Amino acid sequence: MNYILFDDSARLRLLPFTHTRPVADIRCGILTMRERWERLHGNQTGTFTEAYMQPVFPLHTSDDNIYINGAVFGTAELAKAISNLKHGQALVGRKIIIAARTNADNMDLITFSEHVDGLANVEYDGEVLALKNVWDIFSLNDRALRDDFALITNGRKSAPIPEDVTVTGKENLFIEEGAHIYAGCIINAATGPVYIAKDTEVLEGTMMRGPIAICEHGVVKMGAKLYGATTIGTGSKVGGEINNAVFFANSNKAHDGYLGNAVIGEWCNLGADTNCSNLKNNYAEVKIWDEAMNKSVNTGLTFCGLLMGDHSKCGINTMFNTGTIVGVSCNIFGGNFPEKFVRSFSWGGSEGITHYDFSRAIETANRMMGRRGKSLSHAEVEMYRHIYDHCKK
Numbered sequence: 001m002n003y004i005l006f007d008d009s010a011r012l013r014l015l016p017f018t019h020t021r022p023v024a025d026i027r028c029g030i031l032t033m034r035e036r037w038e039r040l041h042g043n044q045t046g047t048f049t050e051a052y053m054q055p056v057f058p059l060h061t062s063d064d065n066i067y068i069n070g071a072v073f074g075t076a077e078l079a080k081a082i083s084n085l086k087h088g089q090a091l092v093g094r095k096i097i098i099a100a101r102t103n104a105d106n107m108d109l110i111t112f113s114e115h116v117d118g119l120a121n122v123e124y125d126g127e128v129l130a131l132k133n134v135w136d137i138f139s140l141n142d143r144a145l146r147d148d149f150a151l152i153t154n155g156r157k158s159a160p161i162p163e164d165v166t167v168t169g170k171e172n173l174f175i176e177e178g179a180h181i182y183a184g185c186i187i188n189a190a191t192g193p194v195y196i197a198k199d200t201e202v203l204e205g206t207m208m209r210g211p212i213a214i215c216e217h218g219v220v221k222m223g224a225k226l227y228g229a230t231t232i233g234t235g236s237k238v239g240g241e242i243n244n245a246v247f248f249a250n251s252n253k254a255h256d257g258y259l260g261n262a263v264i265g266e267w268c269n270l271g272a273d274t275n276c277s278n279l280k281n282n283y284a285e286v287k288i289w290d291e292a293m294n295k296s297v298n299t300g301l302t303f304c305g306l307l308m309g310d311h312s313k314c315g316i317n318t319m320f321n322t323g324t325i326v327g328v329s330c331n332i333f334g335g336n337f338p339e340k341f342v343r344s345f346s347w348g349g350s351e352g353i354t355h356y357d358f359s360r361a362i363e364t365a366n367r368m369m370g371r372r373g374k375s376l377s378h379a380e381v382e383m384y385r386h387i388y389d390h391c392k393k
Contacts (some may be wrong), residue, residue: 082098231246285298
């Protein structure tokens with residue numbers, strides 16, 4: 001069977017993170033949406049997304065495809081229902097197209113949506129959890145962490161807990177072989193599961209209160225304070241105080257400063273003593289800028305912090321206001337608060353914003369990635385060029 005994860009209209013409400021990835025590659029919980037589905041089906045998946053991203057995230061079709069909505073959280077029950085679909089059927093639940101079995105090919109996303117609407121519907125009566133808004137990435141992270149922990153650790157045994165580490169709720173702590181947890185760490189897993197992946201480092205004096213996940217090659221600096229529900233994505237390095245935040249991969253908040261109710265994309269860097277407000281002084285519900293709709297929208301949340309797209313950076317002592325959106329490949333610096341919406345490829349801060357020169361932005365991205373032995377591919381550079389051109393317009 002050929003499995004393909006597709007984007008639906010939710011991708012527009014998940015900007016800036018879906019400027020540079022399909023919805024399926026958003027991390028929420030321990031896993032990305034794609035990784036969860038691949039574990040459940042035991043198969044690799046292709047991607048059906050916007051044309052400008054398609055060269056980076058290939059689509060391979062056959063005469064019998066199962067398309068799965070990348071915004072839907074995979075479960076064993078849903079995986080079973082999807083596997084029972086017959087050709088020409090679509091699985092629908094809670095007014096969401098969950099999956100479709102079809103040989104549809106050579107369509108754009110709009111035409112595909114119209115095609116799926118014409119298929120025979122199979123109603124799914126169980127729970128359907130999906131990413132619908134950008135703030136869902138952190139607000140659903142608690143639930144996703146707990147579900148992923150159960151999925152990943154089922155039937156497995158944790159590596160031993162080091163003797164000089166204090167743990168409450170030991171049954172909810174899972175340490176992969178190859179993880180290093182150093183002296184003086186305090187882990188409270190009674191409040192939620194704590195997952196520490198292989199090749200991670202949790203340095204001396206760290207305090208963690210679950211649910212928390214430290215993904216592969218992640219580093220938690222000395223004396224860091226991590227509150228749930230927090231995910232430190234693959235290759236990310238964090239310090240200071242963090243509460244209910246999701247780091248995608250290879251991003252750094254290595255120094256003191258506060259980050260809460262936040263999402264940080266890939267290859268970002270927060271300068272020393274960066275602080276991000278997540279609560280308004282009047283305790284009112286937080287509004288954020290919806291880039292696709294070009295207007296402010298109410299999140300319905302009292303707590304909402306920084307949402308920062310891939311390859312964006314900020315200088316030391318940067319301050320971000322409640323509900324700030326920073327786009328892709330921005331360089332923010334200077335005193336006082338920048339605007340609450342910083343368009344992709346912006347350079348500057350509260351004293352003025354200008355366009356970030358494209359060649360300089362790509363040079364910076366490759367310089368940072370080069371420290372991990374990586375670089376942008378030609379297809380990725382063209383994807384970023386599309387975003388740059390779109391933002392200039």
